Amino acid sequence: MVDYLVVGLGLAGTAFCETLRRNNKTFIVFNDQSQTSSRVAGGLYNPVILKRFTLSWRADEQVKIASDFYKNLEQFLNVQFYENQVVLRKFASIEEQNLWFEAADKEKLKPYLDTNLVKSYNKALNVPFGFGKVLGTGKLNTKILFNAYVKWLKQENILCQDTFDYNSLVIQPEYVEYKGLKAKNIVFADGFGLMKNPFFNYLPMQGSKGEYITIEAKDLKETNIIKSSVFLIPLGNDLYKVGATYNRGLIDNETTEDSKEELLKKLKSLLNCEYKVMGQEAGVRPTVKDRRPLVGKHPKHKNIWILNGFGSHGILIAPWASKALYEQIEHQRPLLVEMDIIRFSKN
Known part of the structure; x- marks a missing residue:
């Protein structure tokens, strides 16, 4: 049994996997590259909404975490993808x-x-x-980042590049099981693929x-x-x-x-x-009608989680939201109400 299964390897999935690695948690990632928004993005990190000169949502908190996160990730992967510009x-x-x-x-x-x-x-x-x-401000070369991270995952033999089959997920009270793999928790970071996710497709993602x-x-x-x-x-x-x-x-x-x-x-x-x-x-x-992330626990299953809905601010939000989700799962620290999916309670 591993600690986590992670579905999706865009900015959200990569940031969460890296948070797990740094906390010595075991995990396996599923990614079929069907979601491309993180890979084709401009790669900018910018705390200001330049159309109207306002600070983007909680950017002052996110900047502090993101800068150190990406610099440390560069050192770990031994590649350069992060540039102050x-x-x-x-x-x-x-x-x-x-x-x-x-x-x-x-x-x-x-x-x-x-x-x-x-x-x-x-x-x-x-x-x-x-x-x-x-x-x-500055930019990330997301292609270099993702290619290097995929290379490391393959070396560790913890990457499955098949399309995740939601129907094959078996939910038990204390763990989940997927095609012979058992994990204490599963985190869906599947971007706009959420629309096909039967556990979370009730959430109001617009795209x-x-x-x-x-x-x-x-x-x-x-x-x-x-x-x-x-x-x-x-x-x-x-x-x-x-x-x-x-x-x-x-x-x-x-x-x-x-x-x-x-x-x-x-x-x-x-x-x-x-x-x-x-x-x-x-x-x-993966945009949401209220322009806030989708983070939190499934309303019925305590070991199924979501990390999604970053829109066009994924580079800044991903490390910060990943840390918040990890602390919620492992230490029961409450999420911000603004991003907790409990705000869209399923009836």
């Missing part, structure tokens, strides 16, 4: 500059909004009103399809992450990721011409240089 928010007007200063004066936002505005410095960017600099394009712009020579109506994320070698779209209710991973055109239209207002599209990706974010 400046985000510059393009101002559309003088009025937006004034709103920036008003926000920067608020106590919780002071650590993240630099009051020294950045003048336009790159002729390839159309930025007549300059930028605001966001602090405490939001996001698409990115990758461009090559040899004259751009930009090293900062730029936020205008889209994010422009440097990848190196004159390549940049541009995104993302938000299409609620669309639940497939197929790229579309409409989303590509939407991104190109927004990009046109930012760039003054030539570029060409090199690729396009899509994934469905």
